[in-house]
Every structure is written in C-alpha cells, then in structure tokens.
Amino acid sequence: MKIICNQKLLANKVGTVQKGVSNKTTIPILKGILIETIDNKIKLIGNDLELGIETFLDGEIIEEGSIVIDSKLFGDIIRKLPDSFVEITTDTENNVYIKCENSEFKIKGHSSEEYPKLLDVDENRFYEISQNLFKNMIKQTVFAISQDETKPILMGELLEIENNNISLVAIDGYRLAIRSDKIENFIGNSKVIIPGKALNEVNKILSEEGNFKIAFTDKHCLFLIKDTKIITRLLEGEFINYRQLIPREYNLRVQVNTKKLLNSIERASLLAKEGKNNLVKFSIRDDNMIITSNSEIGNVYEEVPILLEGEDLDIAFNSRYFIEALKIIDSEEIYLEFTTNVSPCILKPVDEIEYIYLLLPVRISANA
C-alpha cells in the first residue's frame, strides 16, 4: 500500500475511529486501526467487537493495500506531524513507513487479514433524523443510564420509533429520563436497546447541522453520519415497561426557575455529602420552596420563589439526581409534579420540548 493524504484531515479521521478502539482489549489486533484503500478512497476502521467505527478520507492512492497499525501510537504520531502531506507505505513484512516533511517513522504493523470484518447492514431501510435533535436526545437522557453491571440492560437506552414519534429512554432504578420528538417515518416501527457507550460515542461524532441515518438489524444498529459509519451490537432482553411507572395525576404542581432551583440545590448539596446519600429536603409552601440540608459541620436554608398549584408538601431527594437533570434542561422554567412524599416526582420543561424526568424521593422519618 502507498497513499498520500493531508495531515490535518487524517488526524481528524483517526480521532473518529479511535473512539471505536478499546484500550482494555487483550486481543492485540484490536488495539490497531485498519487502514485500507477502497474505491479510490482511504478507509479507516476501529473496532472493539461491540462497537465498530468506519470512516473514509480522500487522498492519493499510489498503490492499493491494507494494514493494521497500533491505534494510540499511530494517532499520536499523526497528530504531532506538521500540517503537510503524509505518505504512508507498507512493505511485504507489514512494516509501515510514515513520511512527512523531515520526519520518517517505521512502525511494525499487522496483516489486515486477521482484522475482524465490520458487519454489512442493509442501508436501504433507514430512518433519517436531525443530528442536532438526536444529540439533544442523548444529552438529556444518557446520564440516567445505570452504571450497575449486574443490570446490563439498564446500561443501555431504549430507542422507540412508533409512527411519527421517536423516544429515547434511560432508567437506573432511581430515576427515568424520556426525551421524545417527531420524525418522518416511512419504514415502520422499531424498538431496540442501544448500549450507553455507543450513544456517548455517537454523540461525540454528531454535529449540530444536517441529518444522519439510522438503521437496524435484529442484533445491530447502524448510524450513518456523513462519511462515518458506526455499528453497535444491541442489548438483548426486555426493557422495563416504563410507561406504567409514570403517574397519571398529581396533587401539587410547582413552577420554578430552572437556574435558580439548580443553584439552590447545588449550594444545599455542599452540606449534604455526609453518608453519600446527598439528602436535601424540600418544604413546599404557598409561593416558596424551602430547601434545607444538614450535616455535622452545619446546615443550610435556601428559599426559592415558586408558583404552587395544589397542597403543601415536605419531601426529600438525593440532590445529585436533581442536579444532573437540571443541568441539561434548556427551558428557563420547569414544572415539578408531586403526589405524596413517597411517590415519584416528575420534572418537565415549561417549553414545548417533550421531556419527562421522573425521580424517586428518599423516605425520611417524621422528625428528621
């Protein structure tokens, strides 16, 4: 193989496929990136068997071929080269020669024959979605994914496409985040569970403009973002029937400024770190919500102005679960809906965005 391409472009594309290379793998060839010439283009692949990322770049193909080269070392070299043309050549012993201006590297590569193939997905049956919308959908839900490896299915998100509605759902046993929107749907309904890791990587590759495509097989999901293809294995199993968890009614509803509530809870949580449950208490009365917290070293009292519809309530939460959600809501004001102090609280933006965040309160004794 002998190719010539632009350093900046190559560094950028290597950065993309590196997101698919696991740094924990014990299989030596998976520590590498595949470089291959195909149809007069240069193809790069990173693949950890769960998640594979493929991308293309333009360059001059002087001699066709392919090679696998250590991902970290190759990325570090390309990024450190000057902004100029990079020539990459291989020999019959899988050595890789990288030349750029006054620099010459010779690196041991691996034959591409041993490199696992990326699955071919039928790209004809796909949904087309706004990149910006899907980026927001991920941002507003992915933090609520479970980190508990004993519940692997909750380490992914449910992606539901039903008629012209798309939803992304994350749940970790203490809270539930649902972000929905409208899409054009010409190919029917789908319901899959996508690993959180894949969504995080997709989020990094998505830009704020234009559309991308998404397609499914029984066991895989394909994201097509411009030149870049991301294939991830789906999680197998039944997702929790999340709809039945959402209360239909509420006894009281609070309207509050998102930023003011966030700041008050963040301050209160400074004294809530004892015992790791980050306990903050809300006393909802008329036109104020009193947020308090205490620990051995002291206590805090915060007053946040609200619009209350319904009865008074005393309820307590893990402040972290509130803070994480308030940070990703763009709406200036939110609604909080409560039933009792032992039932879930629902958080919704006041604007038109279809977002529901449900969180469980912490039970506290009457005199706590």
Add this chain to the structure above:
Amino acid sequence: MKIICNQKLLANKVGTVQKGVSNKTTIPILKGILIETIDNKIKLIGNDLELGIETFLDGEIIEEGSIVIDSKLFGDIIRKLPDSFVEITTDTENNVYIKCENSEFKIKGHSSEEYPKLLDVDENRFYEISQNLFKNMIKQTVFAISQDETKPILMGELLEIENNNISLVAIDGYRLAIRSDKIENFIGNSKVIIPGKALNEVNKILSEEGNFKIAFTDKHCLFLIKDTKIITRLLEGEFINYRQLIPREYNLRVQVNTKKLLNSIERASLLAKEGKNNLVKFSIRDDNMIITSNSEIGNVYEEVPILLEGEDLDIAFNSRYFIEALKIIDSEEIYLEFTTNVSPCILKPVDEIEYIYLLLPVRISANA
C-alpha cells in the same frame, strides 16, 4: 463578628489564601481559613506552617471579630453564592452564619485563638522586582527542581541577589536551569533557598503588570504582591556550587529553531518511551541534526536544519529533559553548546535573555 462584602471579591480572595492551606494536614485548625477584621478591613489567612498567605479585602465591618472556618467548605459556598452582598456573622459559640440573598448557611467554626500567627517580617528592607520578570524566572526554572524527597535542598531554588543581578537556580542532578536579570538593589546582597511549592504558589498570584516586593529574614522569605503577603520558610543548608558545573568552553555550537527542534524531539519521543529513559539520539553533521529513536515497535528518523560551528558529534539524551526546557523558551532560535558526548550540553536562547539550561547526556555504547 459581623461583616458584609461583595461575593465576587470574596471568592477571589478566598481562592488566593486557599493556596496556603494544605489538604494533607492532620491538624484540624490548619484546614481552616482565618477571617479577621482589622483596621476597618477584612483579613484572610491560609497557613500550613511552611507557607502562609494573607490578604485583605474591603467590606463593611458592623462588628469586629475573628473566626476560623473550614477552607474547602467555605470556598465552595462562597463561589456558589449569587453575585451579590454576603453577610458573615459569628456567635459566641463560634458558629458562622453566611447570608446572601435567599441563602443562609450555619457552619461550625473554630476560635481564632488557636490559629497560628503569621510571622512579622520587617518590610522595610525589601527588593522591588517586576512581577512579569519574576513570573518568567519561575516558569523557566521551576520545572528543573528535584522531586526527590531524600534531597530536600534540591526541592527548592536558589535565589541569589548580587549587586544589581538577580538569579533563580534549579538543579535536580540531571539538569540545571539558571535565569538571571538586572534589578535595582539598594539594600545589599542575599542568597536564600526558596521551596519550589512556594514559588509555584507565588507564580499563580503574580500578575503580568507592576512590581512586587521581596524581603528576607534568616529563616523566612516574604513576598508582598499588592494586598497579598506570602511568607514561606526557607530551606536550610548549602546549595550546590552550580557555577563550577557550567563548562567554560565548547567544541561545537549548533544554532537551531526552537519550535522545530521541540516538534522533532516530541515526535521522536513517541518511540522512546520503552524502558522509561526516553532515549533520543542526536547526530550532528554539517547543516543537519538527525534525531533518531527506536523501540521494539519501530523507529523514527527526524532531520532538523541547523547552523553548525565546530566538529560533528553523536550524543544521546532523555527527551523529557529537552522537551520541558524547549517549551518554556520564548526565543525563536537557540544555541546548543557541546564539548564531548559524555559532557553536559548547554542550551541558551539566541535573544538577549540571560538563561542557561544545562543537561547531562545519556551514555550509549558505540554500536547502540
């Protein structure tokens, strides 16, 4: 005590004195910041017994007094408060009440009686130095301080004031960095060893404009930067006679572009990480310096154009020691002076700055 002050100003000043609070201390009161009213000002102190930082801010003193409050918690609270007025009150049981808009904190403090006093240094006999100059002097030497706790004296820098010349010197057994300049000296010569930690903190507090003052006692050094006073213990002992380490003559001198040399060594060092000695080899020939490095996975060859005065030479270095120095030199071009491949190399900027960096080569066998 009862005081009212501006949140932004207080947060800034707390950030300054926090640099003097050790997070490793086992003495509870040293985890605190002293707040004290004095001469109609608010004084803050952080002190770990080696390094003490005192600063003042304006505010309204409603009732005089003093208190010690946990540094981390207090800093976190003040930074999270809204940009408004903060009222701080204490009671007879050393409780601290912090009020700001709709927030109220009650925190257990400590009596200031137990808080160690900062040494009073005679501030009349001081040197006046440009903040920007001293900032640069620290930046260009402090990285060469030893990290080896068995050689405590090398964990500091020698500050030498002789006639109208000021020098800062760091040495770690493998390299030596000296930065000198001119100052006005009305009070005589001084020679002290300042702990590296203190210089790092002073560097953070120095700004790029105006002068500051520096004064010494037998055992302490005082830095006076506007409202802020930093007192550090000096290191005791005899500093290495560094002047005798600097070769008087050289057999060859190379002039090279600083940035090009840095980039080439950085690339070469990507393959030099095996065995942790970061070995890169220089072959100096006519108008080129060839930099090479190799490891099991491959090798690299870099060519850097030079102006050579003198003989050819093959010599090897720990790349890290070169990279750290090249990063802090502002001069576009540098000189490298060599004698033999087992004697120190001297690095000097081509511009007027009085800077000398000496580093020892690594001995390599003839066929390596």
